[in-house]
Structure formats: C-alpha cells, structure tokens
Amino acid sequence: MSLLETVHGPERLRELSAEELDTLAAEIRAFLVERVCATGGHLGPNLGVVELTLALHRVFDSPRDRLLWDTGHQSYVHKIVTGRAAGFDKLRRRGGLSGYPNPAESEHDFVENSHASTALSYADGLARADAHHGRTDRAVVAVIGDGAMTGGMAWEALNNIAGGPDRPLVIVLNDNQRSYAPTQGGFADHLGELRSGQPGPPGLFEQLGLAYLGPVDGHDVTALEVALRRARELRRPVVVHVVTEKGRGFPVTERNELDRGHAVKPMDPATGRPLKSSAGPSFTSVFGRELVRIAERRPDVVAITAAMLEPTGLLPMQQRFPQRVVDVGIAEQHAVTMAAGLSLGGVHPVVAIYSTFVNRAFDQLLMDVALHRRAVTFVLDRSGVTGDDGPSHNGMWDMSVLQVVPGLRIAAPRDGTRLAELLAEAVEWEEGPTLVRFPKGPTGEDIPARSTFAGTDVLHRAGPLDVLIVSVGALAPVALQVAEVLWAQGIGATVVDPRWVTPVNPTLADMARRHRLAITVEDNSRMGGVGSTIAQFLRDEGVRTPLREFGIPRRFLQHGSRAEVLSGCGLTAQEIARAVVEEISGPAEDRTGGEAIDFEREMARLIDRERGGETR
C-alpha cells in the first residue's frame, strides 16, 4: 500500500517522518500527473505546492485554523490530503470534484470563488471576526501567488491588515515567479531582491509594518515547517515568503516556458500530446489572427491583457508587434482605465479579457471609458457558459451587466467569419467603446446569411410567419435546429442574427411585427440579457407580437461540460421548440390581410422605403 493510500485526513501527515514526507510528496506528484493528464486541469500550479501544502497541514490544524487558497486553482494537493483523492477521476466533471475549493465538498474548504487576489480580504475579515468574538485559539492562513499579488485588491487588503490591530494572520506568499507567463512589474522586481536574500534595507512588507519571514525554500518541508511554526507563534500579521517552482517534477510542465502547464488539456503524460484532436479553429485563435491583420494596417492599435496573453489569443500579436501588447498583470481595473488613458493619447486599445473577469472592471468601463466616449474595443473571450471551471468562470453576465452602459456597442459573432467582420467593424468605430463577445471553444462551420436587412442577417426562412427566432452569437446552430423542429410540426420560422446586439437594431421591430411570436436565444443570463432589451424595445415601438426570452436562469451553474451545462439551462433545440409549440398552439391570428406575403421581399421594400438600409 502506498503512503498516499493511508492519508484520509491531515492528522495522518503529522505522524510521518521527514523521509516518509519526501516519499509522500513523490507519490502525490505521480498521482497529480496521472489524474490531471487524464482529465485536464491546473497541473502546473499544483505540482508547485506539494511540499507547501504538506507543511501547512502539519503546522496548522484545519479546519479550526482556516486555510484560504487565493484563486483556488492550486488546491488539488489540499483536496488530496483532506480525503478527496478518490474524486480526481471526475475532476471538473459534472457531479465530480470541483477544480477549486468548494465548501459543499469539505469542511476544510472556505472560498470557492476563483477570481484572483481576494484571499487577503477574506483573511482580514475572518481575523477581525475572530477578534470580534474573542476567539484566540485559531489562525487564519492565506496562500496567495505572486501573480495574484499583482491584483489591486491584494494591496487594499494589505493596507488594512498592516494598519489594523495585531491578530494571528499568516500570509503565505507562494512566489513561483509566474502567473501564466513570468510575473512582471515593480513588485515582481522587489520579490527578486527579496529572493536574493542579500542584506539590505527592510523590504516592502516590513516597511508596511508586517512581519516578514523568508525567503523559504518551498520544496523543503522541514524548512517550511520551521518558518510556518514561527509565523504561527508570532500571533500578528506576517508574510512568509515561499519560493517554489511551478510545474515542478514533471518534464512536460517544467519544459513548458509558455505557462509551465498552468491549465492543461487532457494529454498523454509520456509525450505531452493532447488526447483529443482539435475541433477546428477556436474563436480565440480567429481573434488572435484577425487582430494581427488589423494591427498591420492600423499602427494606432495596441492590445492589453491582464496576465492572460496566451489564453486570450494575443500570442500572435505579441510575436508580430511585441511593443504593442501590454500585460498589466492580474489587474483588470487598471487595464481598462489605462486603456482609457491610451485612447486619450490617440491610441485605439483592444482589451482582451475573459468575460467573467470584466465584471471586476465595470466601473472603469462605465466611468473611465464610456462616460468619456473613448474608442476602446473590448474582446470578451469565454463569454457564456464555459462549464468545467465552475460557477465563477461562466461568462454569463456580460451582456446583462454591460448593456446598460450608455454608448457601448456590443457584438456577438455566430462564427469565425462574423468574428473577423465584427472585430474589424468594432476597431473602425471611433465614436465610443465597442465590445465583441464569444464563447470558449471551436467556431464551428460558418453560417452564411441568406439575406441581410439593415445589418440584421436572415439565416433561415421556412413556412408561414409564425415564429421569429432572434439568434444571439454562437447559439445560432441551436436557433436553426429550433426552426427545423418547429417546421417538422408545421410551424414556420424565420431565424435572424442581429450581429450587433446593442443598441437594438430597429429592423427587429419590423420583423417581429410580421410574426405571431418572437423568441430570443442567448448564451447569457436571461435576466437583463439581449432578450430583455429587445422585449423592451418592441414594447416601446408598439409591437404587439409576444416575445419569449431563452437564456441562462438566475443561478450559479455547477461545473460540467459546456454542452451539459447549456442543456441543464434548457438551452437545447428540443426544449426551446417544446416551449414555443406550447406558446403558439393557439389559432393563427392572420396578420397578412389574407394574402401570403414574401417576407424578404416585403422587408426589402420596407427597408428601402423607411430606413434606407442596405439590403442584400
């Protein structure tokens, strides 16, 4: 039996000798490689915290002492030693282990949110609550990476912790010199000075009034324990500066200079080759390619990332124009307002952020960009359901949150060709901010329009004018399947894609007016989504056609594949069609005065007469 098989809780770790701990660390690394190569996940970060996690659980008594993991992607070892090794067969799979701490899984887990730079604020709150209740028998320990330390919230917390009353609060700074890429900036340089161990003036943390212990070898359990015990005994806020190696102990991640295996897809551990073949170009790769094409003809275009250069597709841009890509670290708020500054200075910034992380920079987008009508283009990758990264990573709120921003134009491409078109249109727009949002994964086959009216593409037209289906972004294949299912039941449908979803295209009112029912289908929260806005627009235009919105319900979505989670939200053709049939089953109210009309001919005539829009 392996040592690992005898570990069902942290107490077992305290029985082991130094040699046994070394053996256990090796077994855990082998376990991580075997399991995470099979499922995919954050292999590199977890290979780097094996010894640190063992030492933490030997020195501190979880869950009485609260261990908090910033971002939480590096908590697999914590899960293994707290009795969840068996769950790794279904890591990040529906019904299986979450890829982040999850209080529903274990009493040892406290913070599920995987948005970086929050742990010190949680720790400050917990430590104050202990003081408030007179609890002196426990500690708060926050593990935060050097990348997460580039996030502004971490410094807001440090300011309060350092200035607050003394209380047992241990900050373990896991310094592996990387986020995905090597961490940059003044603070990263300072950590380099601290790592050198050269004698010199007090470091930043001590100057703030915090105790500082380090640098400590993050792969030496004994050295770690000495430092952590000392930190525990200090009973005042202390930073333990731990130096680790991301991806340690597995050649495939150690050799990966791009990101040390930060978030790996299922792969063959012997070769590092992906287990699944690629399903064609991703939205991300199309964005990266098209941005370079735009940048070649627009010297004023500069790209900005918040520590996610490769995942957001900016690698081609950096390789082609290294001086025109700025990585601000995990600092989305700074990224957005810096973009406003760049725009004030005559640059057209393209800010590439995952949808879920733009939530953090809403005020900056609203007040620093939109209020000043700055021509900044936001590109939100991972919009809609992402799935396996759990509730905090779905990009399901961006169109609800951002549609309220005055002057912001929002586009949702349905395929790669539309993404290229819309990105170009967005960067050409100089009257104010623009935003293009798309999901994780392949673009799928192109879906051409059969006609276009004032910018709204007609994708499908069959039978009577029963249902107008407004398809938003990448759910177009679902919208087209809905039309097929309806037609099989004798119900006619017209599928349209507005491409630019905000502001609402007035043509939609003309189209809805001619149908018995309108529906919207979007990979976004149903509340406040595009459907809500179109419904409001139709009411304002006096259009009596009822509208039914299909989107993500107002709840946090547990992890699973994108398809599973979308299905769980009712966003499948069968379920949408079923709801439409129920809604429309009443007698057809004749809206055409008896003669069958040719919808597209009528729309062409109307557009030419009233709106002077282009028709094709």
Ligand SMILES: Cc1ncc(C[n+]2csc(CCOP(=O)(O)OP(=O)(O)O)c2C)c(N)n1
């Ligand atoms: C607000 C926010 N922005 C971006 C991310 C994406 N992200 C996840 S982990 C990570 C790098 C974290 O680096 P670090 O804190 O040093 O942890 P390490 O992976 O090195 O252990 C990033 C950028 C995030 N989780 N939260």
Ligand SMILES: CC(=O)[C@@H](O)[C@H](O)COP(=O)(O)O
């Ligand atoms: C933890 C984190 O926020 C990221 O690493 C995220 O897991 C990446 O997600 P993708 O795999 O969609 O790039």
Ligand SMILES: [Mg+2]
């Ligand atoms: Mg790091």
